[in-house]
Amino acid sequence: MEQSFLKNSLLLNSLKSSLSAAVQPEKLDEMLAFYNNKDKQICFVEGDAGSFKTEIFKESRRFLTDNTLVFGFRCFEGTTLDDIFLSFFEDLKRYAQEKKVSFTKIETNSLSQRIIKYLSSINLPCVILIDSLEEVFNKQNQSEKDEIIRFIKHLHSMNKFKIVLISSYFTEEFDDLSDASVCIKTEPYTKEQILSVIPDLSPDDLDKLYTLTGGNRNYIYITANIAVTLNTSAGALLEEFETKRVSFVDFILQKLITFVTEKVKKSLYYLALVNEPISGSYLIKQGFFTQEQLNYVVEKGLVSNEYNSVYVKNYLKKYLIRIIAHLDKIKIHTFWRDFYSSQLPLKPKDRVILISRNTMRSQIEYHSGFIIQQRQESDNTDMSLMSYLNSNLTAWNIKNTNIKDDIEEKKERPTPPKSISDKEKRFEKYELTKDEISLLSVPVDLRKQEEHAAKQQLYRTFEQKEDALKLEKKQKSLPQLYNSAKELEDSHDFETAFVLYYQAWQLVDDTDFKDYEPLLLERLAVCAKRMNKTMEAIDFYNRLTELYASLEQIDKMNEVRLNIAQIYKETFKLNHARVIYENFINKKSTASNSILARSYIELAGIEEDSANTEKAVEYYKKAFAIADEISNTQEKLDAPILAQAYFKYALILDDFSQTQAALDFYQRSIRTAKEGNIYLSAAYTNVGQIIREQGNPKKAADYYKMALKTDMANSNYEGVYYICLKLARLSEEIAPESVADWLLKSLSAAKRTKENIYITNAYLETGDYYFDKGDNQKALKAYLLAKKSLEKYEHSQESEQSIELRLNDLKSILPRNIIDKVIQDVENNGR
The missing domain is CATH 3.40.50.300 (P-loop containing nucleotide triphosphate hydrolases)
Incomplete structure (x- = not known):
C-alpha cells in the first residue's frame, strides 16, 4: 500500500x-x-x-x-x-x-x-x-x-x-x-471545553451541566443550540429544568421537538419507527418534508442526512418511540410494512431505498409483528405472520403514497408473501424492547401476562394455518407437489416453493419417495440458499451427501460437497471452503480428475481474492495440467468452469504485462466457452484491447463486435453500452463517419439499463463528440440532457461541476436565441 x-x-x-x-x-x-x-x-x-x-x-x-x-x-x-x-x-x-x-x-x-x-x-x-x-x-x-x-x-x-x-x-x-x-x-468534554462552547455559564451552572450530561458532546451542543434558537441562556434552561420531573436528556429533547410544526413532528415519528435510512428526495416527494423543512431539521440535529440518506439518530429515536401514541404506532408500522412490500418486487435501481430483498422481507416481517394483534382486535382479519407469509404479494403503488393520506385515510393493504418456515423451526423468539415495554401503560406483571397470551395466540394461529395448508396439500401426490414447487421456484417464489418441497420431503411412505428424495433435498438446499438461509442450505446439502454416500454415488456426493464449499466462499467462510477443496486435492476424499481440477480452480480464486497472486498462479497451473490430461478421455471438465479459469488466469497475466501469454489464455477461454457464457464477451473485449495496443485497430474492432454480438444475444445492455463506447472511440481512427452511430447505440443501451448514471455519461460522451466536431448546438443539447439525467440520482459535486463547465463554454460561444431554442426543445421533449 x-x-x-x-x-x-x-x-x-x-x-x-x-x-x-x-x-x-x-x-x-x-x-x-x-x-x-x-x-x-x-x-x-x-x-x-x-x-x-x-x-x-x-x-x-x-x-x-x-x-x-x-x-x-x-x-x-x-x-x-x-x-x-x-x-x-x-x-x-x-x-x-x-x-x-x-x-x-x-x-x-x-x-x-x-x-x-x-x-x-x-x-x-x-x-x-x-x-x-x-x-x-x-x-x-x-x-x-x-x-x-x-x-x-x-x-x-x-x-x-x-x-x-x-x-x-x-x-x-x-x-x-x-x-x-x-x-x-473519543472522550467527553471537560468543564473547560464546555465553556468554549457555552461561554456564558456561571461556575455553578457549569458544574450542574457537567453533572447532568457527563460532558457528552452531543448533549452539550443540543443545549447550546436550544439556547441560541430560543434567544435565552443555558443558565435559564437549567433553571427551568429544575422545575421539571424528567431527566435532563428528555428535557432538552422535548425542547428540541418544539422547534418544528406538528406535521413535521409526525414525519419524525415515521422516521423513528423505520430501521433503515430513507432517500431525502423520496421524503420530499411524498410530502414528509419540504426541502426547507428537511434542511431545518438537519440543522437542528433532529435528523441526519449522511451517505445520501436521511435517518433519525438513536438518541432521539429512542425518545420519539416512547412518546408516539399506540394507535399512531400501529398506523406507522402498517405504512412501513406496505412501503417495503411495494419495494420488494423492484430492481435495485428502481427502489427508493438501497437495501437487499432479504432485508426487505425481514423488515416486512418486523413491522407486521406490531400490527397482528391490533388487526385481530379491530376487524378480526387474520393477519398472523404465518398467514402473512403464506399469502400472495400484490403490488402497491408507492407513487401514490403520501404521509397526509396515510394519517387521514385507511389504506388498502397489500397481501404479503408466503412462508418459508418448517415445523421444527417455525417460530423465532420475540422479545419486547425496553422502549416498547415503556409504551404500555399497564403494570409490569400484567404486561408479561398479556405478552405471553399474545405469543400463545400467535403460535396457535401459525399452527392452524400450517395444518390447514398441510390438509390441502395432502390431496396431491408427491410428484404433483414437486411439480407445483418447481413452478413456484422457476417464478422466483422461493418461500412457497420451499414449503411445498419440505412437505413433499415428509411423505416418506409415498411410493415415489425414493426416486424424488435426492431432487427434494437439492431443491430445498437451493431455495434455502436463495432466501439467504445459509445454514439451512448447508444442512440439506449435508443430508444429500449422506444419501449419495449410502447409495455409493461418489461423484454426485462430491458435487454436493463443492456446492457446500461454494456457499462457504460466498459467505466469506474461506477456511471452511479451503478444508473441502484441500480434502479433495490431498486425496483425503476419493475424487475424479474433474473434481480435482475444479478444487484447484476454486482455491486459486480464494488466493487471488486474498491478493496472494503467486499461490493463485500455482493452483491455476495445476488445474490446467489436469484439464489437459483428461481432455482426450471420456471424463470431461465442465466447459464454463474451465473457460472461467482461463479467463481469470489471463487477467493475472494481463495485469503483470505478460501480454502475449494473456492473449493466449483469453483465446483459450473463447475456444472453450459456449454461447451464453458470462466470460465470453469479456474475453473478446480484452483480446480486442490487446490487439488495439499492438497497433491493429481494425482487427480489434472485429473482436469488439464479437463481444457486442454476445452481449446483445444475452440482453446484457450494460455490456452493450460499454462496447459501443469502445467502438466509438476506436472508430475515430478507422471509420470517423460511424462514431456518432456508435455513440447513439451506446446511449440507447444505457437507456435500456435504466441506470441514470450510464445515461448521463452517454450524453456527455455524445456532447463531447459534437463539441470537438464544432457542432455546438447538438453539443449543448446533449450536455443539457446529461444535466437533466444527473438530477435524477445522488451524484458528486465534481460531476455537476464538470457538466456546468461544458455548458458555460458553449454559452460563451452560441448566440442567446440558439441557446434559448435548445433549452426550450429539451424542456418540451425531454430527449
Missing part, C-alpha cells in the same frame, strides 16, 4: 486552521497519522454515543487527496452484507462515471464476487468506512453478524485499503487484527 492518501503539508496546515468546532483536533491528528502509516490498515474509532466519532472521519476526508476513493456505509438494525454490497456498487458506478475505476475486465453474476473483483482492481488510494458497527454487534441473527465481520476481515487481508471502523464498542472478533490497527477513543 504505497499510495499517498494525504494532501501536501502546506495544504494540510491551511485546512487545519478551519476545523469544525465539533472535532477534537488531537483525534483528527491521530486519524491523519493513520492514513500516513504504511504498517496499519485498520483504524478503530470507539466512543460513547454522542461523542462525535463520525465527525472525526468527516473532517479527515477534507485532508485526503482528490484521487482517494472513499466507500462509506452506515449500519442500521436491519443491515445485512448484501446491503453493504449494494451501497459499494453504487459508489463504484459513480467512480466509473468519473473515470476513476473501470468495470470492463470483470464479468460475473454474483454481486459479492463483482464487488470483490472491482475493489481488488482499484489502483488508487482507497478508504473504506463502516460506521455504527455496534448495530451489527447487537444483531440477534448470528449468521448475518458473522458474514459482515468476515467481509471486513477479508477486505483487510487484501492489503489494499485503509479501513475505518466506527462503533460505540468493539468485540473480541477483531482482537486478531490488533497488530495491523490503531485505535482512536
